[in-house]
Amino acid sequence: MSSASVVSSSPAPVGDEETALVLDGVTRRFGGLMALSGVSLILPRGGRLAVIGPNGAGKTTLFRLISGEMRASDGTIRLFGEDVSRVGERARARRGIARTFQVSNLFADLSVLDNVRIAAQARSSRPRRFWWPIGDRDAYTLRAREMLDRVGLAQRGGDRVADLSHGEQRQLEIAMALVVGPRLLLLDEPAAGLSAAERKVLRRLLEELPEGLSLLLIEHDMSLALELVDHVLCLDNGVPLAYGTPDEIRANPAVQAVYLGRRD
Ligand SMILES: Nc1ncnc2c1ncn2[C@@H]1O[C@H](COP(=O)(O)OP(=O)(O)OP(=O)(O)O)[C@@H](O)[C@H]1O
Numbered sequence: 138m139s140s141a142s143v144v145s146s147s148p149a150p151v152g153d154e155e156t157a158l159v160l161d162g163v164t165r166r167f168g169g170l171m172a173l174s175g176v177s178l179i180l181p182r183g184g185r186l187a188v189i190g191p192n193g194a195g196k197t198t199l200f201r202l203i204s205g206e207m208r209a210s211d212g213t214i215r216l217f218g219e220d221v222s223r224v225g226e227r228a229r230a231r232r233g234i235a236r237t238f239q240v241s242n243l244f245a246d247l248s249v250l251d252n253v254r255i256a257a258q259a260r261s262s263r264p265r266r267f268w269w270p271i272g273d274r275d276a277y278t279l280r281a282r283e284m285l286d287r288v289g290l291a292q293r294g295g296d297r298v299a300d301l302s303h304g305e306q307r308q309l310e311i312a313m314a315l316v317v318g319p320r321l322l323l324l325d326e327p328a329a330g331l332s333a334a335e336r337k338v339l340r341r342l343l344e345e346l347p348e349g350l351s352l353l354l355i356e357h358d359m360s361l362a363l364e365l366v367d368h369v370l371c372l373d374n375g376v377p378l379a380y381g382t383p384d385e386i387r388a389n390p391a392v393q394a395v396y397l398g399r400r401d
């Protein structure tokens with residue numbers, strides 16, 4: 138049985154608790170430009186989907202629409218059984234979405250640990266009297282240290298972010314996304330600019346993500362992306378071109394023509 142599918146028309150039933158994400162006809166226009174057109178898919182809980190496609194295909198736009206950073210011009214987005222199409226970004230984050238960015242979003246002059254603590258606290262629903270509690274054994278700090286350990290940066294907590302390598306910064310971004318305990322993680326080109334050795338570290342980190350975590354991954358590195366996911370959506374010029382398992386996508390002539398064949 139396929140664990141995920143692209144649906145052509147009808148949305149999932151209301152209150153479907155088995156799905157992490159359901160997109161139905163999601164469309165985004167920028168003036169006269171159709172950046173995304175009629176994207177529909179179902180991502181089950183725990184499902185892992187790569188979104189691929191040439192530059193300008195609409196991948197990041199799709200993430201922005203899912204995270205709530207930007208509203209869809211048309212279509213509906215359901216998150217864990219709930220229609221969030223008109224729900225804002227922070228409220229979607231509270232429902233379990235975390236995201237890393239194509240362009241890094243770190244505080245370069247702060248310490249590695251402080252970046253993760255800020256991420257943890259920024260998402261907390263608890264009232265805040267201080268930016269973070271004084272002391273280094275509060276719940277945020279402990280959780281932040283746990284995440285740094287998970288991504289392999291346990292020894293770097295006291296270092297400035299600016300002193301990390303590019304690969305370590307991407308690991309840090311993943312720690313910052315994970316620290317809030319997301320149910321759906323969106324990673325936008327996590328391997329961009331990484332060396333071969335850094336890619337290996339990242340791959341291991343992504344392979345060891347929590348089991349039930351649902352994942353959407355934008356990645357140009359096919360050898361990385363297709364080994365980490367169970368399904369792949371290929372976009373081209375904002376239009377869904379192909380959907381299938383990694384093997385189906387590798388063998389798909391349309392994908393090869395517009396994407397794989399064009400890249401190194
Ligand atoms: N805020 C915006 N205003 C106007 N046009 C935009 C905006 N954001 C994206 N676009 C356009 O929408 C299209 C899709 O862009 P998007 O960034 O989603 O592509 P992408 O698949 O992420 O590309 P890349 O692989 O280069 O990151 C492009 O033509 C882009 O120029």
Ligand SMILES: [Mg+2]
Pocket residue numbers: 196197198239
């Ligand atoms: Mg992009």
